[in-house]
Amino acid sequence: MKRIALGVQYDGSPWNGYQKQLDRHTVQDQLEIALATFARAPIATTCAGRTDTGVHALEQVVHFDTGLTRDMQSWVRGVNTFLPDSIAVRWASEVPAAPADAPQLEFHARFSARARTYHYVLYNHPVRSPLLAGKAGWTFRPLDVERMREGAAQLIGQHDFTAFRSAQCQAKSPVKHMQEIRIERIGHAVVFTVRANAFLHHMVRNLVGSLVYVGNGRQQPDWIGQLLRERDRHLAAPTFMPDGLYLAHIDYDPKWQLPQEAGSLLPWFAL
Structure with missing residues (x-):
């Protein structure tokens, strides 16, 4: 099994927050539906930090485990094909998934965040x-x-x-x-x-x-x-x-070599 980290950007206005719910009207629901459609198998994700209804993300970080072999750009382009306009995967990176007896060697979107x-x-x-x-x-x-x-x-x-x-x-x-x-x-x-x-x-x-x-x-x-x-x-x-x-940004140890973006402000903030 491989562990993949994704950088996800979204407009939170249309969604009932990040964490999945029974109505499936959340960012996580939409992301996992898109991942499952692309991978042709269910995929569960873990995020760095949940956001509430109406809250946006310049760069949310999530990880998931999969046995599927694809290059990283295929994950970006393929998953985005099945996402609504308000959500986009910006980057993908393979990260270590260590055995249970050595968790310090494993990347975790939430617990590895500093x-x-x-x-x-x-x-x-x-x-x-x-x-x-x-x-x-x-x-x-x-x-x-x-x-x-x-x-x-x-x-x-x-x-x-x-x-x-x-x-x-x-x-x-x-x-x-x-x-x-x-x-x-x-x-x-x-x-x-x-x-x-x-x-x-x-x-x-x-x-x-x-x-x-x-x-x-x-x-x-x-x-x-x-x-x-x-x-x-x-x-x-x-x-x-x-x-x-x-x-805006999740801080991780550079050893994970994530292709993170700067989380800079958008130009219209100066209006």
Whole structure:
């Protein structure tokens, strides 16, 4: 058996999230249907990180095992033939699948990941743009980026992120290591880039919602640190809309030699 890793990009707007469901209206369902059609056999996939309804991916990483022998470009072109326009395999790479007694030698899309990076794109303009519907969040009140940066700086490091955790979160621990937060204004867009070892359910959207409260003057920057200390989800801002959230990049050890893309922002973010 061979293990294949895929880089998958998708527009999450039409789908009920990544993880497969009974209605088969998810990204994973569509990907596995396309893989099975191409391979003429059922194929189960494992992803680096599940995304919610309406959330997009510049580069999701999945793996699967197969006995089929095909060159990597055949996997890309063949599977894409059976995928809808909103989902595409961008690259394929054969990776090691080690015996059960030597898991450290085996590539795993989820457990081999060292960090995840998300972008949240927020359109900051008095009037919403229909061209960005489903692709960016929107707030009409002016945002002070420097105030948001001051608030975000308190999130760097290892913290208990209970205040930014969904009630439905199934993670064993709310403690995560936030490695980087960048907030940039590009035209009328404010782009949040967050990188951590892992994320809780709705964590990025909850962080963005609270930082928007700081940016529009509703709260002071030190409120973010207070939320961390209080560990009470009810004290933080409401969960922000999913439209502007993008899974951008998964960090892996270079030894796996994955042909990953940069996860760079799309040009229309500057609208």
